[in-house]
Amino acid sequence: MKPLTLVLELISAFVLSANAAETFKLDPVHSFVLFSVQHLGIANTYGRFNDISGTVVFDRDSPSKSSVELSVPVESLDTHNSIRERSLKSPDFFDAKQFPTMTFKSTKAEGSGETLKVSGDLTIHGVTKPLTVDFKKGGEGKGVFGEMRGGGETRFTIKRSDFGMNFEQGEVGNEVTIILSVEGIKK
Amino acid sequence: MQLLKQMLPPAALAAAVAAALLFVFACWWKNASRCAGAIAIGAGYIAGHVVAAGWSPFPSRHATHWLFWFAVIGVIAAAADALVRSKRTGRLVIWAIICTIACRLILQPKFSYAWSAAEGWLCVFAIALGVVVLTCCLDLLERRPFGTATLFSVATVLCGGACVALILSGSLLLGQLACILTAIAGTCFLLIIAVTAPFHPSGAAAPLSLVCAGLWLSGSYYAELPATSALLLALAPAIALLPVGKKSNFQSRALAYRTAFVAVPVAIAVVLALHASPPLDY
Numbered sequence: 001m002k003p004l005t006l007v008l009e010l011i012s013a014f015v016l017s018a019n020a021a022e023t024f025k026l027d028p029v030h031s032f033v034l035f036s037v038q039h040l041g042i043a044n045t046y047g048r049f050n051d052i053s054g055t056v057v058f059d060r061d062s063p064s065k066s067s068v069e070l071s072v073p074v075e076s077l078d079t080h081n082s083i084r085e086r087s088l089k090s091p092d093f094f095d096a097k098q099f100p101t102m103t104f105k106s107t108k109a110e111g112s113g114e115t116l117k118v119s120g121d122l123t124i125h126g127v128t129k130p131l132t133v134d135f136k137k138g139g140e141g142k143g144v145f146g147e148m149r150g151g152g153e154t155r156f157t158i159k160r161s162d163f164g165m166n167f168e169q170g171e172v173g174n175e176v177t178i179i180l181s182v183e184g185i186k187k
Numbered sequence: 188m189q190l191l192k193q194m195l196p197p198a199a200l201a202a203a204v205a206a207a208l209l210f211v212f213a214c215w216w217k218n219a220s221r222c223a224g225a226i227a228i229g230a231g232y233i234a235g236h237v238v239a240a241g242w243s244p245f246p247s248r249h250a251t252h253w254l255f256w257f258a259v260i261g262v263i264a265a266a267a268d269a270l271v272r273s274k275r276t277g278r279l280v281i282w283a284i285i286c287t288i289a290c291r292l293i294l295q296p297k298f299s300y301a302w303s304a305a306e307g308w309l310c311v312f313a314i315a316l317g318v319v320v321l322t323c324c325l326d327l328l329e330r331r332p333f334g335t336a337t338l339f340s341v342a343t344v345l346c347g348g349a350c351v352a353l354i355l356s357g358s359l360l361l362g363q364l365a366c367i368l369t370a371i372a373g374t375c376f377l378l379i380i381a382v383t384a385p386f387h388p389s390g391a392a393a394p395l396s397l398v399c400a401g402l403w404l405s406g407s408y409y410a411e412l413p414a415t416s417a418l419l420l421a422l423a424p425a426i427a428l429l430p431v432g433k434k435s436n437f438q439s440r441a442l443a444y445r446t447a448f449v450a451v452p453v454a455i456a457v458v459l460a461l462h463a464s465p466p467l468d469y
Contacts, residue, residue, distance in 0.1 A: 082465040083357070083464075083465055086356075086357030086410075086411055086464075086465065087357050087358070087359065089357070090356075090357045090358035090359075090360070090361075090409065090410040090411070091249070091250065091251045091358050091360055091361060091405060091409050091410060092357075092358050092359055092360040092361075095249065095250075095251075095409060097296060097300075097408060097409045098249065098250060098296040098409055099296075100300060126248050126249070164249070166240075166241055167240070167359070167360050168193070168359070171189065171193075
């Protein structure tokens, strides 16, 4: 192989890889799913899911080719009160043993710059509904082991009744605000 | 107070529907008395279930929603049994098939996430056999002298205990559904005593055992009802069959004894559920 051909091939390989979509695997230690819901119409009760997994494919040149897949085990629910957690995981609400995971799978992404409009299917309690969220890109940088990291955050509101969770309407608010903050490690 | 406000409306409606139907059967429609108890329990439960948990689609995706259809199936089975009067073996086989299908439906998620097919079917057959035995026990209890009143008295204690145990196990909804059954059984008991209704048997065993079994299975597999509590609740009606004396003038005393017998395992089941529940952090 001639040296010039080799150099050209190396350059083209570098350019191609720079333009290719980047895949980030979510880091559960630095990713959060937080939620708030009204209690008796008095104040908000907050909770979180301590476990999350999934991947984000981000194409900075062509954002419409970006995609997101997330999975959250309901068993990881944490509200700082074991009685409330038992109730939330029981057939009254999430029915964790029948529907052990909540998932989101994107179908479309659009936008540019710092905010992506991501549409997809959200499945909770065995019910799948379309959802569109504004995902604000965070920063990018190297982690302590030299790994490349990227992240972002979105905040949205859903109605639990849309997902077949109708128990204790009134005592527990119907609208649930969710904050999803994710950090991923580039594969 | 909030709990009572939540539990009372469906329980009251269910009791009113059951009482109205039983009264109609007792006064004007005596031909249907062989399935009067089944229709009263089934219709009452269906009304209460709709108020507490909403309408249940068919086929249901949620185990809890199947309880609604179990009540319907129990009523149909009891009515068919009263009309056809087939041989005991044939009735048992058909009921065993119904119970197996019901158990398979309510335990569907376990097949998806926890059990292999062989392990799952083994559990389903064992549980279905248990439900058949439960139905037989309730049916035998009803065929004793003063049996229908005894059955409803025993059912009141059984479902009342299940209600408390299920609430302690983290599911207010399942507790509420058990409360509906308690209200129905209690009201039917009082009505039978008051009008001295001639139901003997009333067919109540079929829907009662199927809905109760569905509740205990849901509590045990999808909430945190201890397996021992569920087992004790299931065994309690068998204890009511213990001999309590034969003299006919002791019938009301026999009813009291049988109810007291059942209260013992039910109370233990509640205590176990209480013991397994986390402390109230208030």
